[in-house]
Amino acid sequence: MTKDEISTKNETSIFIQKNSVAIRIWHWLTFLTIISLFVTVLMASTALNPRKNIAEVQNALKEKGVIVSNEQAWAVSHMYDDKMWDFHKILGFALTFLFLSRIVIEGTQPKKEKVNFRIKNALAAFRQPGQDKKELKHYLLVKGSYFAFYLLLLAMVGTGLVIAFGSDLGISGPVRHSVKEAHGVFQYGFYTFVAAHLIGVVVADLGKAKGVVSGMINGGK
Numbered sequence: 001m002t003k004d005e006i007s008t009k010n011e012t013s014i015f016i017q018k019n020s021v022a023i024r025i026w027h028w029l030t031f032l033t034i035i036s037l038f039v040t041v042l043m044a045s046t047a048l049n050p051r052k053n054i055a056e057v058q059n060a061l062k063e064k065g066v067i068v069s070n071e072q073a074w075a076v077s078h079m080y081d082d083k084m085w086d087f088h089k090i091l092g093f094a095l096t097f098l099f100l101s102r103i104v105i106e107g108t109q110p111k112k113e114k115v116n117f118r119i120k121n122a123l124a125a126f127r128q129p130g131q132d133k134k135e136l137k138h139y140l141l142v143k144g145s146y147f148a149f150y151l152l153l154l155a156m157v158g159t160g161l162v163i164a165f166g167s168d169l170g171i172s173g174p175v176r177h178s179v180k181e182a183h184g185v186f187q188y189g190f191y192t193f194v195a196a197h198l199i200g201v202v203v204a205d206l207g208k209a210k211g212v213v214s215g216m217i218n219g220g221k
């Protein structure tokens with residue numbers, strides 16, 4: 001066995017691996033961008049929801065002696081929501097840039113830190129006798145979840161860009177509407193991944209893979 005190969009026979013967990021500076025910077029910038037995107041969606045659908053604010057606009061104007069219709073109040077209430085969506089769009093462009101940089105980073109990663117190499121290595125170890133198959137299955141599931149996340153990211157970026165530039169590209173009407181609906185559905189994949197990932201890394205760090213979280217900060221062993 002060469003030193004690059006995965007083995008469940010030694011003391012340290014197979015989850016304790018090196019993380020390059022580029023991956024660490026990418027990871028924490030992506031974390032910040034995605035959490036900010038979640039906040040824009042949360043704000044736009046709660047405090048800034050234009051439908052819910054119609055009555056508030058009408059009441060505020062009524063106190064100043066002005067009576068306005070639902071339609072007139074809507075013209076004001078949706079303005080702030082629109083600003084939040086503009087902010088969402090800008091963060092979306094930042095996430096698009098991060099997605100593209102993840103592809104570039106993969107190309108520049110040392111061979112043994114490439115996703116492909118790690119998955120192939122784990123599959124090879126799986127076929128060897130005497131290895132802890134349960135731990136290797138878990139490892140493959142975790143790496144598989146990252147792969148699924150990258151596909152979801154591609155779908156989110158793709159649909160987001162179509163909504164943002166659809167009318168310039170001649171994509172409008174029902175097609176843009178369906179793309180927007182799909183974009184809205186994909187968000188649940190993000191919430192699921194982020195929740196599972198957070199629970200996963202915390203449980204791993206408290207259990208067999210002590211130091212896996214700090215490894216995403218200091219680079220690991």
Ligand code: HEM
Binds near residue numbers: 041091096156157183
């Ligand atoms: C964590 C990632 C993201 C989440 C959770 C998310 C979520 C959402 C949700 C729930 C909507 C409302 C959909 C609807 O009204 O049916 C939306 C709209 C939108 N998203 Fe995203 N999105 C994300 C990433 C992106 C990205 C990468 C872009 C790329 C530019 C983007 C661009 C847009 C645009 C342009 C809209 C329409 C805003 C408007 O109504 O004016 N989003 N997003």
Ligand code: HEM
Binds near residue numbers: 034
């Ligand atoms: C929006 C939130 C987050 C997203 C989208 C996210 C995404 C990811 C992705 C895609 C990877 C795999 C990177 C690769 O290609 O190798 C990863 C790894 C990792 N993340 Fe996160 N992450 C998030 C938040 C966090 C937080 C808050 C922590 C720490 C508490 C964390 C700790 C880690 C660790 C320790 C790894 C390496 C685990 C391993 O090697 O299997 N992540 N994350």
